[in-house]
Amino acid sequence: MESIMPDMQPMNQTVQETPQFRVLTEDQIEQIYFAALDVLERVGSRVHEDEALELFRNSNEAVVSDDKRVRVPASLVERALKSYPRKITLQGRNGKRSVALQKDHVYFGTGSDLPFTYDRKTGERRRTTYKDVTDAARIVDALPNFDFFMSHGIVSDVPNPQTYDRHQFMAMLEGCTKPMVVTSVDGEGLEDLWKMACLFQGGEEEFRLSPMFVAYIEPISPLTNDRSAVEKLLFAAEKGIPAMYTPCPSSGATAPATIAGMLVQSLAETLLAAVMCYLKKPGMPLIMGGVTTVMDMRTTTYSYGAPEMSLASAANTDISKWLNLLMFSTGGCSDSKWLDEQAAIESTLSLLTAFLSGANLVHDVGYIDSGVNASLESLVMNDEIIGMVRQVGKGIRTDEEGLALKVINEAGPGGEFVTRDHTYEHWRDWFLPRFMDRSDWETWNSEGCKTMSDRVNEETQRILDTYEPQPIDDATRKGLKEIIDAAEKRHSQ
């Protein structure tokens, strides 16, 4: 096609593919990093697990005190930091390598373990069940903008609290083929989940190349590491299971009231884990995390809707990129008890911020009631928000096609664009709303004056009524059952 622009090769141009967003400069990141190193040298972090304490002692560099405090010199931290992979590709149980974790690639998924659910029939709040988790799994499998799945709810109708994680993983697998992030009771639980995943993947080696899940593990802020968390982390290191060790500090309660202070503390917590895994087995796929928020000083709620959470999380992502670590972040969640205006506002703000920051795995999408209540409708609503947010991330092309001089010339003063080829080719670049209503009042009125929540509800019901995920074959199902039964047996004695 002949160019109609007089000069398409200007010099000294800078263009950006996408919008640019960052909270911290490199100098600020360094300040936070050096402060975190200082915390590890002076304050240290407490570790309640013997093997890990032994690893630290044997390093001949870390110092372990009688009260189980571990202090680590910067040189060891910096060596450890060099050992982590900058890319991990996750695949679903269907074998699709659909989540390529690498710098600035953003994926969205649910959170886990919500104890309550609003019953869709009675509207009453009740405890979450196995079926609720499978339903959430199907919804996430069906929704186009969700990339990975965490359990959303916790299965409470299972025989033994000590083995709930195996049943929960099974419920997740029943409904969803996408890559997952899993929670587990302890090291033994994680081992079972990993064995279950290996059944789909054809063994440990395949799992390592393109894992089906990431293990979710947390320290206790401030600066404490409990036995079961460390057990899981060491097991993950040994087997090459990707894991995030995600601090959940609440500013003003379990961390300093300044965001920078909270970031320093949680970075120190992350760095300690980085050293611990390095001492166990260098190079395990460790992912940085952080649900960094504030405790509401009126209600004491750990806030999932605070703007400070979005700001701190984005800053944390800046830090992770500087450290060459992948980042597990938070968005699409709310303190509201009900899927209402508050939930939409809070979800949108945190999703947009997390997306622009370039965090790799954005989780907790769909949480309401500060991480206590499950809502399937919230998943559906957030799917639409993610679509909008991704659209903002597309940025603006300013090449010849984008500047559209040709079609402006064709249309001329007083012309129209609807019938032009250029429009026919490009309108599909736009975001196409599914639940946002842009109709005129007459149409809206004649179609029953449906609100956003009506539309979201209908879609939720439609998916539940019609969507069937790719089934699990019989042989695999049998293997899964064996692992679960064996766990039940071990724990019934």
Next chain:
Amino acid sequence: MAVDLGKMADLLIAGKVEDVSNMTQEAIDEGMNPKEILENGLIAGMDVVGQRFKACEMFIPEVLRSAKAMSSGMDKLRPLLSESDSRAAGSFVIGTVKGDLHDIGKNLVAMMFEGAGFKVVNLGIDLDTQVFVDAVKEHKPDLLGMSALLTTTMPRMGEVINALKEAGIRDQVKIMVGGAPVTEDFAQEIGADIYGANAASSVDKGREAVGK
């Protein structure tokens, strides 16, 4: 010039720990009646703090700072008060049950009880049933509090109550339970006396139950 107890109350509301402590000493040195200092200075101030917290005019850090000011004054007064006047609003033993490591919510409940004048023993987290039983025997509290943040650890609270029954001391204490997955229904099911939804309302309920 006589010490102005209204001003003492204001300083307490403003969270001026040292000033409240000094002023209490001044009032004592002047020979003011200790009971009057307590009631018209310290308690009067704390009452306003309570009201303002409910009206969302004061917030947790401020309430806890005022409580600290209150106890700095109490430290001076206690030796001078009669036993009945200096008695705590009640005694409270609290801990998080076995297998549960959630700490901060339980600590906040403990701090708010302390602020309300309770004598508080905070046992910690991840506690065996027996630890609760022993603590009830040892401290003979008016109120035993248990916290659980996990559906998987909630049943432990029922186990503690049963163990207290077996030890024959269930009826010596009122029992309060709380934590995110705990509900009023669950509290009743396991035979607890009080369900606490959050720190502030738990203190109100605790006070009422202890009746002091």
